[in-house]
Structures are given as structure tokens and as C-alpha cells.
Amino acid sequence: MLGLMMDKPLLISSVLNYAAKYHGGTEIVSRTVEGAIHRYNYADAEARSKKLAQALQRLGIGDGDRVATLAWNGFRHFELYYGVSGMGAVCHMVNPRLFAGQISYILDNAEDKIVFADLTFVELLEQIAPDAASVKAFVVMTDEANMPDTSLPNVHCYETLLAVEDGDYDWPQFDENTASSMCYSSGTTGNPKGVLYSHRSTVLHAWAAMTPDMLNIAAADAIMPVVPMFHVNAWGIPYAAAMAGAKLVMPGAAMDGESIHAMIEDEGVTISAGVPTVWLGLLDYLERTGKTVEKFKYCVIGGSAAPRAMSVEMEEKYGVHVLHAWGMTEMSPLGTVNWPKHGMEGESDEDRYNRQVKQGRPCYGIDMKIVNDVNESLPEDGEAFGELKVRGPWVCSEYYRGEGDNHDADGWFATGDVATIDSDGYMHVTDRSKDVIKSGGEWISSIELENIAVGHPGVFEAAVIGVTHPKWDERPLLVVVRNEDSEVTAEELLTYYVGKVAKWWIPDDVAFVDELPHTATGKLLKMDLRNSFEGYELPTG
Numbered sequence: 409m410l411g412l413m414m415d416k417p418l419l420i421s422s423v424l425n426y427a428a429k430y431h432g433g434t435e436i437v438s439r440t441v442e443g444a445i446h447r448y449n450y451a452d453a454e455a456r457s458k459k460l461a462q463a464l465q466r467l468g469i470g471d472g473d474r475v476a477t478l479a480w481n482g483f484r485h486f487e488l489y490y491g492v493s494g495m496g497a498v499c500h501m502v503n504p505r506l507f508a509g510q511i512s513y514i515l516d517n518a519e520d521k522i523v524f525a526d527l528t529f530v531e532l533l534e535q536i537a538p539d540a541a542s543v544k545a546f547v548v549m550t551d552e553a554n555m556p557d558t559s560l561p562n563v564h565c566y567e568t569l570l571a572v573e574d575g576d577y578d579w580p581q582f583d584e585n586t587a588s589s590m591c592y593s594s595g596t597t598g599n600p601k602g603v604l605y606s607h608r609s610t611v612l613h614a615w616a617a618m619t620p621d622m623l624n625i626a627a628a629d630a631i632m633p634v635v636p637m638f639h640v641n642a643w644g645i646p647y648a649a650a651m652a653g654a655k656l657v658m659p660g661a662a663m664d665g666e667s668i669h670a671m672i673e674d675e676g677v678t679i680s681a682g683v684p685t686v687w688l689g690l691l692d693y694l695e696r697t698g699k700t701v702e703k704f705k706y707c708v709i710g711g712s713a714a715p716r717a718m719s720v721e722m723e724e725k726y727g728v729h730v731l732h733a734w735g736m737t738e739m740s741p742l743g744t745v746n747w748p749k750h751g752m753e754g755e756s757d758e759d760r761y762n763r764q765v766k767q768g769r770p771c772y773g774i775d776m777k778i779v780n781d782v783n784e785s786l787p788e789d790g791e792a793f794g795e796l797k798v799r800g801p802w803v804c805s806e807y808y809r810g811e812g813d814n815h816d817a818d819g820w821f822a823t824g825d826v827a828t829i830d831s832d833g834y835m836h837v838t839d840r841s842k843d844v845i846k847s848g849g850e851w852i853s854s855i856e857l858e859n860i861a862v863g864h865p866g867v868f869e870a871a872v873i874g875v876t877h878p879k880w881d882e883r884p885l886l887v888v889v890r891n892e893d894s895e896v897t898a899e900e901l902l903t904y905y906v907g908k909v910a911k912w913w914i915p916d917d918v919a920f921v922d923e924l925p926h927t928a929t930g931k932l933l934k935m936d937l938r939n940s941f942e943g944y945e946l947p948t949g
């Protein structure tokens with residue numbers, strides 16, 4: 409027997425429509441690439457997204473056509489999120505930090521028909537345009553006064569396109585499983601692979617993201633995604649904020665400590681989210697200037713491991729609670745966030761900081777397990793570690809065009825992360841499977857060793873890699889960028905590990921470097937590091 413309830417499709421347009429109707433006056437504030445702060449509200453955003461949908465139709469975009477964006481977090485990008493998906497086309501967020509060759513590959517692979525770009529990326533597009541055979545038009549996301557001289561063919565001005573539309577447009581209704589948007593995984597190995605989201609997966613993910621044990625977004629909040637909209641949907645915040653009716657604050661291209669602090673204070677930001685590097689920048693700025701933050705309550709940190717020292721400093725110096733989060737492009741991206749459970753009220757500060765090092769628990773909708781080399785489930789005792797697998801309605805079922813596959817016969821997706829899961833369900837990423845250090849048949853977590861190293865006051869950034877060892881196969885080498893003015897020695901750093909990890913986990917040596925290599929999304933490029941330390945001679949004895 410079927411239930412007798414309305415079968416209303418979960419469409420992205422309905423989220424903005426809700427925000428415009430019930431939170432129409434709530435602000436969306438953006439730092440523009442032209443420099444000024446732009447303000448409007450959800451009602452304006454919906455009206456303009458409808459005009460954008462009309463403009464796209466006029467440019468010949470139809471159902472399922474891919475429309476690319478190369479843009480920072482800002483109001484026009486927000487309109488593209490809704491206008492493109494809302495009209496039935498696919499909004500393809502391209503990461504401008506990738507190499508030009510990778511961007512050309514991605515545009516070609518997705519067969520994008522139009523590319524919308526912020527002023528900042530016009531030069532980059534000029535390089536790529538000759539190879540972008542599928543692209544029929546380019547749109548610069550600015551007004552006439554700021555239109556650049558450009559060699560781009562068939563180029564339009566965003567504001568001019570919208571100006572001729574009347575906004576008299578009803579969002580079309582269609583199957584919620586229709587493709588809505590896409591992102592490519594960064595491709596640290598091989599070509600980037602496309603992940604194709606649906607309206608249903610996006611709305612369910614946003615709904616989950618809003619809940620108290622995920623991003624905890626309420627209508628009374630002001631949330632600032634520092635995580636870029638061109639990387640994994642800005643963790644779903646452009647959708648979840650609208651669904652909650654929260655004020656949305658977008659930092660544009662300025663992600664340095666001073667600019668982030670100004671946005672937080674001027675706009676009364678209560679929740680923000682970003683990768684650890686951004687928060688290092690903010691903490692450094694606060695330390696140098698003696699400034700504080702007023703309303704900022706929750707700082708969501710993910711993308712790479714949030715070091716324990718960061719949670720301690722945020723909490724004790726500035727009263728900001730760190731929420732460690734984990735996810736990936738293939739998961740829309742949220743998988744886990746670290747909040748306490750019922751019964752943990754009496755947790756000591758030490759216990760809380762130790763818990764916060766873990767990436768957290770999944771919410772309803774995400775199922776996880778860890779497996780060994782032969783795909784057998786491992787105990788969830790906080791000790792055993794194995795490859796983390798996931799499934800759920802906002803996890804990809806396959807890659808775009810079937811390129812590559814990380815799914816097993818039962819449909820579980822292998823994340824490529826190595827993790828433990830404890831009896832309370834808290835997951836702790838110990839490594840990427842390709843980065844784990846295999847010493848004498850046992851595994852050593854490079855991430856845990858890095859977290860400890862960055863807790864030392866003399867260390868700015870640290871990476872731990874496995875180097876070949878005649879007896880143990882591999883042994884850990886700590887590679888360190890010292891803080892300015894620090895003269896910390898290898899011996900001091902190695903002693904710092906004593907009592908913090910098992911003796912056999914302590915790195916065999918320390919190498920000091922001026923900087924570490926990073927991927928386009930700010931993650932450590934360990935493969936490059938392993939190459940540059942190939943043949944490194946560890947001290948004997």
C-alpha cells in the first residue's frame with residue numbers, strides 16, 4: 409500500500425523560493441572582486457536568479473546543458489547556483505586553482521556550453537578559450553562599467569544580460585533525480601573525475617547540513633562559507649543557509665586574516681567554515697593585532713585535519729568552538745562533524761580536545777564502515793584502522809562518464825581514507841591510503857604525527873612521509889617549515905614526540921624546508937614530497 413502524501417519533488421529552486429518568501433528581507437553580503445561590499449537579500453536574489461534563468465534560455469541553454477562557473481564566493485555566483493540548476497541545466501563549478509591544462513580538460517570533458525567568470529579569471533580564460541571547443545559563449549560576472557578589454561570570443565556582460573529580462577518566470581517542475589550540478593575531484597593522481605549531483609541529493613544534503621549536529625544553522629545565524637563555492641559546493645552552505653533563512657556572508661577573493669576578521673566583525677558572523685590554512689591566517693592576525701571576535705561561536709574546520717592546537721587556541725583565547733568536519737567531493741561533501749553526544753556533558757577540557765581531533769560522527773543519511781585489504785569489516789573499537797567506505801543518498805553512485813570506479817559489488821564507495829571508528833561512532837582519519845607509512849608490516853599514521861608536530865611552537869607547517877628503510881620497508885621522516893624566528897632543532901622535535909605516541913611511531917629524522925608543496929585545493933602534495941626525498945638516507949642506529 410502506498411502512502412497518501414504529496415509527491416513534491418525536492419528541487420533546488422524550492423529552497424531559494426522558500427528563503428525569498430519567508431526570509432525575503434534577510435541579507436546576503438558579498439565582498440566583490442571590484443572591491444566594494446555588496447548587499448541585498450533573499451527576495452532580490454530570487455528575482456535576479458529568475459532573470460538569469462531567462463537570460464540563459466535566450467543564450468540557448470536547455471535542460472541538462474552544462475554551464476560552467478569560475479568564480480569566488482559572491483552574490484552572482486549564488487545566483488548561478490540557483491538560476492542554472494533551477495531552470496533545469498547543470499551548474500558546473502570549476503576550480504580556478506587547477507592548472508590551465510586541467511581546466512581545459514574539465515571544460516572539454518563536461519562539454520560546457522557557456523562559461524561565467526569573475527573578472528579575476530578573465531586572463532586565465534583567455535589562455536584556455538582556444539582549446540574550449542564546446543564553449544559557445546563567455547560571460548564576465550560584472551557590470552558594463554567594469555567590463556575588461558578581452559580577446560575572449562562571443563563575450564557578454566552579466567549585468568547587461570540580466571538588465572533586459574523582466575523576471576516574469578516560474579521555476580519549472582521536474583523529476584528530483586535530474587542532474588543539478590557538478591564538481592570535479594582535484595585529481596592528485598590521474599585526470600580529475602566528474603561528480604554529478606542531483607536536485608534530490610543536493611536538497612537532502614542541505615537539509616542534513618542545517619541540523620544541529622552538522623553545521624547547526626538557524627534563521628538567526630549569520631554564516632560565512634570561506635570554503636570556496638568552486639570547491640565541493642562550499643560544503644553545501646549556499647543551499648543550507650537559504651533553507652534555514654540565515655544571513656549569508658561571502659568573502660569573495662580576500663581570504664587573508666585581516667579581511668576574514670573584518671567580515672566576521674562587520675557582519676556579525678556566528679558560524680564560519682573553511683580549511684585549516686584559512687584559520688591559521690586568522691589566528692595569526694588576531695595574535696599580531698590583539699583583536700578578538702565578538703559573535704563568532706562556531707568554526708567548522710575540514711578539508712584537511714584540524715590540529716588539536718588550533719581547537720585549543722580558538723576556544724581558550726577567542727571563545728570559538730571548533731567543529732571538526734570531514735567529507736569529500738564525492739559526498740556533496742559532508743560526511744561527519746564532531747559534536748558531543750548525550751552523556752558527554754561532564755567531559756573535561758582535555759577529553760574534549762582529544763575528541764575534537766577526530767573528524768566526528770555521521771548524521772542520519774551517511775553509513776560508514778572500515779575494511780581491511782580483502783574488504784572484510786574491521787571492529788569499530790577506535791583502535792583498528794582500515795579503508796573507510798561510505799554510502800548514502802548524497803554519495804556518488806558512479807563518476808561522470810563512468811571514468812574510474814571506487815565502488816564495490818555491494819555499492820559501498822571507497823573513500824581512499826584510512827580511519828578508525830570508535831564505539832560511539834566517531835571516525836578518525838589517520839591517513840590517505842596512499843600516504844600511510846608501512847613500517848615492519850604495521851601502519852603509522854602520518855596525519856597524527858603531523859598534528860603533534862604543528863603543536864610545537866617552533867613549527868609553522870609539517871608533513872610526514874615514509875622513506876625507504878632496509879629493515880622496516882618504510883620509516884617516517886618529518887619535514888618541517890619553521891616559524892619565522894624559530895631555530896627549533898631536529899632533536900627537540902623528536903623529543904617532543906616522547907610520551908605522545910608509541911616509541912616506534914617517532915620519526916627517524918627531521919628535514920627542514922622553506923615551504924611544502926600543496927595541491928590546488930590546499931592539501932599537502934605528498935607525492936611530490938616523496939619524490940623529492942627519494943633515496944633520503946635516514947640516520948642509522
Ligand code: ADP
Pocket residue numbers: 592593594595640709710711712713714732733734735736737738741767823824825837839840929931
Ligand atoms: P579533492 O577534490 O582534493 O579530493 P576533497 O575536498 O573532495 O578534495 O577531498 C576529500 C579528502 O580530503 C578526503 O577524502 C580526506 O582525505 C581529506 N579530508 C577532508 N576533510 C578532512 C579532515 N577533517 N581531516 C583529514 N582529512 C580530510
